[in-house]
Amino acid sequence: MKALVLAGGSGTRLRPITHTSSKQLVPVANKPILFYGLEAIAEAGITEVGVVVGSTAAEIQAAVGDGSAFGLRVTYIPQSEPLGLAHAVLIAQPFLGDDDFVMYLGDNFVMDGITDVVEEFRKDRRDAHILLTRVADPSAFGVAVTDADGRVTELAEKPRHPRSDLAVAGVYLFTPVVHDAVRAIRPSARGELEITDALQWMIDHRLAVHSTVITGYWKDTGNVTDMLEVNRTLLERVEPRVDGFVDDESEIIGRVRIEAGAEVRRSRIVGPAVIGAGSVVTDSYIGPSTSVAENCRITSTEIEYSIVLRDSSFDRIRRVEASLVGRNVKVTLAPRLPATHRLVIGDHGQVQLSS
Incomplete structure (x- = not known):
């Protein structure tokens, strides 16, 4: 057959x-x-x-x-x-x-x-x-x-x-x-x-x-x-495992897998969740049902119920939910003043803004 x-x-x-x-x-x-x-x-x-x-x-x-x-x-x-x-x-x-x-x-x-x-x-x-x-x-x-x-x-x-x-x-x-x-x-x-x-x-x-x-x-x-x-x-079937580095100031709760080469510093990870090899999570919250792929950088950001593909980064983003983020994406905080949004969005993209 x-x-x-x-x-x-x-x-x-x-x-x-x-x-x-x-x-x-x-x-x-x-x-x-x-x-x-x-x-x-x-x-x-x-x-x-x-x-x-x-x-x-x-x-x-x-x-x-x-x-x-x-x-x-x-x-x-x-x-x-x-x-x-x-x-x-x-x-x-x-x-x-x-x-x-x-x-x-x-x-x-x-x-x-x-x-x-x-x-x-x-x-x-x-x-x-x-x-x-x-x-x-x-x-x-x-x-x-x-x-x-x-x-x-x-x-x-x-x-x-x-x-x-x-x-x-x-x-x-x-x-x-x-x-x-x-x-x-x-x-x-x-x-x-x-x-x-x-x-x-x-x-x-x-x-x-x-x-x-x-x-x-x-x-x-x-x-x-x-x-x-x-x-x-x-993710609900993930076997909890920490093969990467987690510092003493971080908290890991539930079914969480930290792949080899990943780092978690001063952060809270609530499973089920996976942090891919080579990714670094700093001063952040990763919530349930989130997978972060390889070589990502998550800094001062909250992410929950999302998929983040490899080589992407988030810097000082207050909250991300129910999102599928592609490869090599950079999400950063815009300047406070003037109150504006600066966007580069490909064909068929979808963006939701709170204001």
């Missing part, structure tokens, strides 16, 4: 972060979201992985390499533009061959991994098996209708009037018959080959499409709100 990991796409909902970085490499709990998926695939006993890449291919390849760090053998599959999940299957056929495979969306997070569903698929070997999850707003997802035995009877992509609250999560398992389906369908109204259309083709041709409803935690980390929520959830 092989795996197909989708790591292309432009990440428009995470702009401006994704103007310069792959959305799959944005870290949660100081580890790229893509890495959690690769680890879940390895834990399921799959070693041959095809990674579909787009405009950020060089960055993905630099981070993942040949896959050996994860116990995998990785083959990169270029996709000229994001033309849909079924299109990714179509172009990956030479790699997939006649093998069964699991398709995993690289910006999705499944807390309990995929080992159980992979073992179930290997045992029963239906034509397709998909993960579903109950959501409050199914119209934003692919939506499935199932019978009492979990067999999928109908699928629709982002329907205006959903017939169930079961959204298709980002994990799909297929036998080679899916290649017939992706060749048979046509682009949707948005110009993409939809995997839901391919699955519906399989259903219409009396092929067995089954499902498992996720009872644990799942998130599509395509926007800032969900990214922060996944970060919070993962």
Whole structure:
């Protein structure tokens, strides 16, 4: 059995972060979201992985390499533009061959991994098996209708009037018959080959499409709100550890990990939180659900429920909450007089000012 990991796409909902970085490499709990998926695939006993890449291919390849760090053998599959999940299957056929495979969306997070569903698929070997999850707003997802035995009877992509609250999560398992389906369908109204259309083709041709409803935690980390929520959830599992330097005037409370090379001076860190290697926190407060990546400088600042990417700095900032801060960002206090704000903001940026 092989795996197909989708790591292309432009990440428009995470702009401006994704103007310069792959959305799959944005870290949660100081580890790229893509890495959690690769680890879940390895834990399921799959070693041959095809990674579909787009405009950020060089960055993905630099981070993942040949896959050996994860116990995998990785083959990169270029996709000229994001033309849909079924299109990714179509172009990956030479790699997939006649093998069964699991398709995993690289910006999705499944807390309990995929080992159980992979073992179930290997045992029963239906034509397709998909993960579903109950959501409050199914119209934003692919939506499935199932019978009492979990067999999928109908699928629709982002329907205006959903017939169930079961959204298709980002994990799909297929036998080679899916290649017939992706060749048979046509682009949707948005110009993409939809995997839901391919699955519906399989259903219409009396092929067995089954499902498992996720009872644990799942998130599509395509926007800032969900990214922060996944970060919070993962930090709650952090094992407390201090490998860096913490002076006697600092206070560390709860689940806090201070990485080797990090320094905390005259500061209060309340977990769950992670301070990355090489970062220096001075005269500051780092509150719950915050991850500070490598080589950051936090001085006389309060930060809570946020993600700060590497090489960024905050100097004398009173309060930062619910924020995703990119790489090499500098946040400083403006002069008190005149009362003005001086901003340099990239495309699609969002800024909230108290006055």
